[in-house]
Amino acid sequence: MTSLPRIRPFMQVDVFSARPFHGNPVAVVLDGTGVSEERMQALARWTNLSETTFVLPPTNDEADYSLRIFTSQAELPFAGHPTLGTARAWLEAGGTPRRAGRIVQECAAGLVTVRHQDEDLAFAAPPRIRHGALDDAYLGRIMTAFGITRGQVLAHQWVDNGPGWAVVQLATAREVLDLEPELSLIPDAMVGAIGAHPAGGRYRYEMRTFAPGAGVLEDPACGSMSAGIAQWLTADGAAPAAYRVSQGSRVGRDASTAVVAEADGTVWVGGDTTVLIRGTITL
Structure with missing residues (x-):
């Protein structure tokens, strides 16, 4: 009532x-x-x-x-x-x-x-309620919207724990920061990009998340996507058990997300x- x-x-x-x-x-x-x-x-x-x-x-x-x-x-x-x-x-x-x-x-x-x-x-x-590689058609739409080529995509994955997230992995943080997505081409998408920072720095990855499907063009910091990506990358041995993600600089923020994957598979995001x-x- x-x-x-x-x-x-x-x-x-x-x-x-x-x-x-x-x-x-x-x-x-x-x-x-x-x-x-x-x-x-x-x-x-x-x-x-x-x-x-x-x-x-x-x-x-x-x-x-x-x-x-x-x-x-x-x-x-x-x-x-x-x-x-x-x-x-x-x-x-x-x-x-x-x-x-x-x-x-x-x-x-x-x-x-x-x-x-x-x-x-x-x-x-x-x-995650959906995982695995993206289908070719959806990946193609994302690449077109992001203005990138297939050769720039190291990997791609559904990392959906509720909101509908998908992600593409690029080689470097710089490539992620340089993206100028045309989100009108993917108006219903919930999608992100992640790329590695140079070794030895505070951050392992740079991440950006775009959620036009939820009315958020670029999220300053996204814990749910960090969680889904961490479950994917740590399970595959592609990321260390503990690392930090930087996000938000393109929208004037300075966000830092800590990820820890435990031996039992539990991933903590803080x-x-x-x-x-x-x-x-x-x-």
């Missing part, structure tokens, strides 16, 4: 950067009880951020809370930076996990574990989370 508008706790969290205003912000409504789906979507459209989230009571006894995640155009079953940003907001608002050091988020993609120690947060990558706006919203 939809409730009448009322004042609700609200935060905005900067995710994946230690520098304020240089990560990917997420708007978090800490009490979404009684808010209709139409209102949720309207607020997400109004905030004009990559995502806006709504915290609800869990329906699963193992979960600490339930979460709904909206872009400006659609609801997502899972997304990475909203998962970390919401966990930070929930903790700051006084949330207490059922298990010390572990937050369990319920969302449309299932249960997602977020581990926290002091200020560090990282989520366990959910299973980064800085900072609450920059605290207040209320009438919804």
Whole structure:
């Protein structure tokens, strides 16, 4: 049942950067009880951020809370930076996990574990619902939109853990940064590119993600794509068990994502989370 508008706790969290205003912000409504789906979507459209989230009571006894995640155009079953940003907001608002050091988020993609120690947060990558090489036709459309040749593509893969991600791997970070995609050629795509930085630096990879299908032309930082790529590359032995990804410089950000793959196959994706706006919203 939809409730009448009322004042609700609200935060905005900067995710994946230690520098304020240089990560990917997420708007978090800490009490979404009684808010209709139409209102949720309207607020997400109004905030004009990559995502806006709504915290609800869990329906699963193992979960600490339930979460709904909206872009400006659609609801997502899972997304990475909203998962970390919401966990930070929930903790700051006084949330207490059922298990010390572990937050369990319920969302449309299932249960997602977020581990926290002091200020560090990282989520366990959910299973991919689609993996394997892209078909030739879709890869061709991506290459045309990106303005690249088949010879520049080292590998390609579905890395979809809910949003619909696909990725192409290029040889270098510079090639990724130089992309000038024509997204009108792939208006429904959820796609990214990744390329290696020179050895010995802080970052292993540079990543860019484009989500015209969700109303986000270029995402400043994308945890869900980082998670899917890490599951792919570490399982194949093509990436080390721990590395960092740089993202966002082409849109004026300075995002850093930490990836750790454990021996049992669990991939953890983490980064800085900072609450920059605290207040209320009438919804």
